[in-house]
Amino acid sequence: MGAGGRKGLDFNGLWRAGLGALLLALVSLTPLPSQAQSFSFSNVSIEGNARVEDASILSFLNLPRGQAVSAGDLNAAYQRLVNSGLFETVEIAPQGSTLVVRVAEWPVINRINIEGNSRLDDEELLAVVETTPRRIYSPSQAEADAAAIAAIYEERGRLAASVTPRIIRRSENRVDLVFEVAEGGVVEIERLSFVGNRDYSDARLRRVLATKQAGLLRRIIGRDTFVADRIQFDRQLLTDFYSSRGYIDFRILSVNNEFARDRGAFFITFNLQEGQSYDFGSITASSQVPGIDPQEFAAVAQIRRGQTYSPQAIDNAITRMERLAIRKGLNFIRATPQITRDQRNLILNVNFELERGPRIFVERIDIEGNATTLDRVIRREFNVVEGDPFNPREIRAAAERIRALGFFANAEVEARDGTAPGQVIVDVDVEEQPTGSLTLGGAYSTDSGIGFNVGYSERNFLGRGQTLAFDISTGANSQQSQLTFIEPYFLGRDLSARISVFYETTDLDEADYNTRVAGFSPALSFPVSDNGRLQLRYRLAKESILDVDEESSPIIQADEGSEYNSSIGYTYTWDSRRTGLDTESGVVLRFGQDLAGLGGDSEYLKTTLTARAQRQVWNEEVTLRAIFEAGTINSLGDRNNRIIDRFFLSSRQMRGFEPLGLGPRDLAAPNEDALGGNAFAVARFEADFPLGIPEEYGISGGVFLDAGTVWSLDETTGFDGVEVDDDLNVRVAAGVSVFWTTPLGPLRFNFSKALKKEDYDRTQSFNVSVQTTF
CATH class of the missing domain: 3.10.20.310 (membrane protein fhac)
Structure with missing residues (x-):
């Protein structure tokens, strides 16, 4: 107004x-x-x-x-x-x-308006106003509403914002209530600093915090504004960071917030007491309970002497011991860690005291707040049911699993006394949140040009905990669409069932032919160990090679047409990456095989292997990464493998070369076709490190060395009968990378040089890519 x-x-x-x-x-x-x-x-x-x-x-x-x-x-x-x-x-x-x-x-309120706001919409601000039209005006409530509006601005870092309620007299003892807003400027965090940190630099600790310093993109980034509530979250993040690295004496002595009015900015200083990092010493177990062999329980702790102390490792050991007791028919057994500190050697000796806890049973599990989600979706996160022995640790673990579902904005799990002595009632109170999402995305790379992505996903379909997703991706030379349905607890077990229907086409600039693939693939996956998971799958697809140019190699011309591919396969994955603040450290191994020939036209055995290891060194300032990939495809019949089934190395797998830029090539053909190979291997070694640029800009650097190749063909007679070289010729490339984390997505620049190549290879010295979702 x-x-x-x-x-x-x-x-x-x-x-x-x-x-x-x-x-x-x-x-x-x-x-x-x-x-x-x-x-x-x-x-x-x-x-x-x-x-x-x-x-x-x-x-x-x-x-x-x-x-x-x-x-x-x-x-x-x-x-x-x-x-x-x-x-x-x-x-x-x-x-x-x-x-x-x-x-x-007091007059009656005619209408309510907000004036002076440009950063925030009326709808967002009116949502916190409790005063309503056609009600008697209350000055105290209007003042409370003004304070609520100001609080929203404070959450956005505009601490100087002020809101003044005013009334405009109308006829018949009516008034218009107007909230006049003076938004003020954003109060940014000019500097985040630390005092008392010896082992980790300020730059490393800033990466831990949710709060960020104001930088080049201060107009876009929202985490560089001062929010008082976020500081408490940052304190917990810092504590978890140090605790997971063995600093058992770590303390945050104080957090000083200084406001510079002349600059409209905050200076935040964390005063720390790091202490020393401790490693695990001897790991033992003891018990006075008959039928318990302490050595057997100590063996399942899976904590090595010399391993950095971590509270998570202690919790995991206790969980394994208590589960072992249940498997042996020993209920109510509790493992209590007794830690002895050796300050001279900076180690912690841990003895797990196995004792019998109180005999308490679960009377029932009450669930409230789930208007859409079915009770059974929540109950299956519990490893106990009514009548089982009560284990507080297991109840806490169930609460974490419920929160990890992502279906609820809040989930509280508490135990209270039951209706009889020795019984407890477990109360589960959840607050549901939207689980559907619409994704719009874009990508760009020098290889594939500009691409777009549209996707829809519902992670709690019909309240059953199922996932229904549909995704369409388009690029300059490819289109992909896929419909996926996932049942995470198939047959009421920890067995994930998935079925996907897909349609893909390619029109590569680097090849004088097109491809089209349409089909479906059901799969089952389940855990086989703490770190291992196995997937079993079936795939039926119609694979077409189209529009082959007459000047293409006869090896490709022989593959033109459509064939059905019917295959079964499996993939075993072993993942030792840690959870929490450092999810990328550790090792990932993946081994899979697909057997084609159960009906259909193709007959082959395809084997792939991926190994990935990553480690942070120099007080976690530098990340070292090693990745190895390899694969073979062996024909099982009297037919050669088609080009659509053979391996190619992309510029992501082997930098310094164009897509389809290395491997066997028919040089006698007018278009010098790349033919792929029945085998490939590539090793990539990378190091990422800061460049000394303020970390709030999100710019870091890296170096890399790639070595790999593609080789082996079933048929080597090319154009005009010229033999194609399909020998194992190793290529090597090295280069530097610049990473820029922008609000539009992670931007990567690769500058590379091929150090070892064949004369017919096609190299690429620069590559840039960015991908984002909205």
């Missing part, structure tokens, strides 16, 4: 008017000397009320007629009327035997 031509009354004026009325009333109540002690009235005259009944006003007065009333009684009646919140002004005046009560009712 515009302010022109209207007359506003601010709240200071209202309260001054109310105070003047109070003083006037007190003066009017001052009696003559002969009347100083009391006043008696037989009639009450009420003036000015339109909506409030006379009876309601008399009930607030609560003064007897015909009896002596003191000045204090009259003042108390006045206060009751004022505090009722119904009247803007109140006056009580005795006139002879009549008590005259004059009131001016």
Whole structure:
């Protein structure tokens, strides 16, 4: 609403008017000397009320007629009327035997507007306003609403924002309520610094925090604004970071927030006490419970001497021991860690005391708050049911699993006394949140050009915990679409069932042929160990090679046409990466095989292997990474493997070369076709490190060395009968990378040089890629 031509009354004026009325009333109540002690009235005259009944006003007065009333009684009646919140002004005046009560009712709110806001929409701000139109105006509630609006701005880092409620008088005792907003500027965090840190640099610790320093992209990044509540979260992040690295004495002594008004910025300093990092020493177990072999339980702890101490390792060891006890039929066994510190050698000796806990059973599990999600989706996260022995650790683990589902904004799991001694009731209180998402994405690379992605996903389909996803990706030379359905607990077990329907086409600039693949693939996956998981799958697809150019190699021309591919396969994955603050450290091994020939036209055995190891060194400033990939495809029939089934190395797998830029090539063909190979191997070695640029800019660097090749063909006779070289010729490339984490996505620049290559290879010295979702 515009302010022109209207007359506003601010709240200071209202309260001054109310105070003047109070003083006037007190003066009017001052009696003559002969009347100083009391006043008696037989009639009450009420003036000015339109909506409030006379009876309601008399009930607030609560003064007897015909009896002596003191000045204090009259003042108390006045206060009751004022505090009722119904009247803007109140006056009580005795006139002879009549008590005259004059009131001016608070007006009714006609409408509510917000003015002066440009950074935040009216809808977002009005959502916190409790005052509503067609209700009696309350100045105290309007002030509370103004404070709530200001709090939203404070969360956005605009600490200088102010909100003033004003009213505009209208006819018939109505008013428009206007919240005038002065947004002010964003209060950014100019500097995040640390005192007392010896082993980790300020730059490394800043990467741990959710709060960031203001930098080049300060207009876009939202985490560089000061939010007081975020500081408490940062304290927990720092504590978890140090604890997971063995710093058992770590303390945050204080956090100082200094506000520089002249610069409109905060300077935050964390005062730390690091202490020393401890490793695990001896790991033992002891017990006085009959039937328990302590050595057997100590063996399942899986903690090595010399391993850096971590609370997570202790929790995992306790879980394994208690599960072992359950498998042996020993209920109510608790493993309590007893830690002995060896300060000279900086080790912690841990003895797990196995003892029998109290005999408590789960009476029932009550679930509330799940309006959409079925009870069984939540119950299956518990490893206990009604009547099982109660294990507090298992209940806490179930609570974490429920939160990890991502279906709930909040999930609280608590145990309380049951209806009988020795029983507990587990209460689960959840607050659901939206689980569907619409994804719009874009990507660019020098290899594939500009691409777009549209996807829809529902992670809690029909409240059953199932996933339904549809995804369409388009690029300059390829299109992919896929529909996927996942049942994470197939047959009521930890067995994930998946079925995918897919359609893919390619029109590569580097090849004079096109491909089209359409089919479906069901799969089952399940854990086989703490770190291992096995997937079993089937795939049926129609694979077509189209539009082969007449100047292409006869090896490719022989593959033109459509064939059906029916195959079964498996993939075993072993992942030792740690969870929490350092999810990338560790080793990932993946081995898979696919057997084609169960019906269909293709007959082959394809084997692939991937090994990935990563480690952070130099106080976690530098990340070292080694990746090895290899694969073979062996024909099982009298037919050669088609080009659509053979291996190629992309520029992501082997930098320094164009897509389809290395491997066997028919040089006699006019278009010098790349033919792929029946085998490939590539090893990549990388190091990522900071460049000394302030980390809030999100720019870091890296170096890499790649070595690999593609080789082996079933048919080597090319164009005009010329033999194609399909020998194992290793290629080597090296280069540097620049990484830039931008609001539009991670941007990567690769500058590379092929150090070892064949004369016919096609190299690429520069590559850039970016990908983002909205």
